[in-house]
Amino acid sequence: MKKGVTLKDLALKLNMSVSTVSKSLNNDQAISAVTKERVKELADRWNYVANESARHFKLSRSFTIGLIIPGLQDHFFVEAVNGIEDIAGAENYNIILAQSHENTSKEEGIVQMMIRNRVDGLIVVLTKYTTDTRVFEQCNAVGIPVIYIVREPPNECYHYVSVNNLEGAFKATCYLANKGHKRIACITGPKTMPISVTRLEGYMQALRKSGIPPDAALIKEVNFTERETHHAMQSLMKLKQPPTAVFCFKNDITLDAIVFLKKKYPDRLHTIDFTDFGNLPLFKYLDHKPVASVKEDFFEVGKRAAGLLFEMIRGKKADHDKRKINVKIPCKLIIN
Amino acid sequence: MKKGVTLKDLALKLNMSVSTVSKSLNNDQAISAVTKERVKELADRWNYVANESARHFKLSRSFTIGLIIPGLQDHFFVEAVNGIEDIAGAENYNIILAQSHENTSKEEGIVQMMIRNRVDGLIVVLTKYTTDTRVFEQCNAVGIPVIYIVREPPNECYHYVSVNNLEGAFKATCYLANKGHKRIACITGPKTMPISVTRLEGYMQALRKSGIPPDAALIKEVNFTERETHHAMQSLMKLKQPPTAVFCFKNDITLDAIVFLKKKYPDRLHTIDFTDFGNLPLFKYLDHKPVASVKEDFFEVGKRAAGLLFEMIRGKKADHDKRKINVKIPCKLIIN
DNA sequence: CTGAAAGCGCTTACAG
């Protein structure tokens, strides 16, 4: 890298000390107005650009937060990133973004990298498969606060921000029950993901509240592949009393389920109501879509998580504070 | 931030010099095997994590590349990010990602931040509105190589990697001509964007090659709002000889155009063939879609751009090398 | 094979 202008260069030219130059540029009140003027003028003229990495090093603060997400293809994560960026920008913080691509060993490598780079804090969406969170505990050990978002960690003590999945699943299922459906199926995610369990619980509570007896045959667990969803739908449709409504874990499942029905049961397609999580913006272009969809405000999740993280960085919340923070952003049910 | 273990701590405990500890951990060949062993053992036991920011500072290299994109909502940009990440990861480089949100003054601020942080190189997708690229020239002035991707910069000398828009537009239009269409409209982007001009040129070349006389009335320029696309379609449909096919600048336009036809000219919907750029994965869920779509390989664009950037960082390509690099990744036409 | 020393560019308590 070509050498940039340094404080020393300016000091030399101006015949003053490096300290004075530094203080002038930082608008230190101890420095006289004329001196500041002279310094700033030359700095401008010479295109001086402060070397942040020297500054960060000196201050032992990187003014950077680390952000780990499984992947950018998922637009929910992108919304969270935007929320975080919003807050971080206002705090003049940078973001190092890394994708785990749902790979736990990659995830661990990223965390190590974040520690080596001494990020001031970490916000993370775990991979689907993360069960060992020791690396993250190492973060806490070296004083880097960690906030988990969207996916709940399997360990004991943590700070977690997400949407209210229970509420969302409850609302989506109630909507179907209120439409008069009695046979409501649930296609949820793998039970290794805490969110799957929570959404299933919301579904169950809604049934209970609506006086509908739960039926294990109506509950399917899939791992989000088109193939598994088709399987699940097939076995649902073959039941003596097939469902007249399905609450799906998320959009992708609904879409695949509809594809399946179009192919195998085209006459039944319009007899089945779907609800789900996601409220894809692209719905408006679809001919067949869920009757209602839970809109999750991940932008707000990101903002809240970043806000909490900065409180911790500033030390308002001591990081040895072991009360776990658990924020749930409310969900809206969007009727289509 | 809590203090971490430093080289000095290790040196003290081991009764050796900081230099020796440093060299041991860096596997310097000058150090004896036993010493290395002792050092590594303690480092492990004490959970020593090298302070990269000190190292970067010392080496005046940040091992970080800056990446500026208008926004993460656009999945094309995300693909490019992934391609870049792929290469950067292999080089053990980090990425600072920032979004300009199509805001030129934000963009400028980001570049300044990147310079302050002494990134080793910069890859950028300009905002739609960027006309002044002086900040980027400042990067070059301080020795930070810049590579533009996807959107072509308006200045003179630059390195640019994108897809072959001319070829894509040509293929997409030829496909329509080969299907027998004579009245082929073109809905393109604002002519302030060089890509719009290029794609229009591809369309024109295809007409010429197919012996179809161009008709200015068939060419519409929109700024990507639903409203403008509806307007454009309206005026096309009102022509004495309305088009029987439309080549659209991108998916979003096709989708909006189809919405318009469904609403206003439902009977004509199936008489008009569309082609466009984008090949949205979601097409499979749509009932009406373009007959063919140009698939742009932005992952490859990202990889190539990152590859070139690292060559420049390593100095293989001197950055005062003023020959401009201009790479065009081929486009595939996907027939639906 | 090991160590003493300089220095990367900044900030900041302290002295004057």
Next chain:
DNA sequence: CTGAAAGCGCTTACAG
């Protein structure tokens, strides 16, 4: 109001 000095944690040419 200004400056001399120490130090953040590393790497690396140099000496031994």
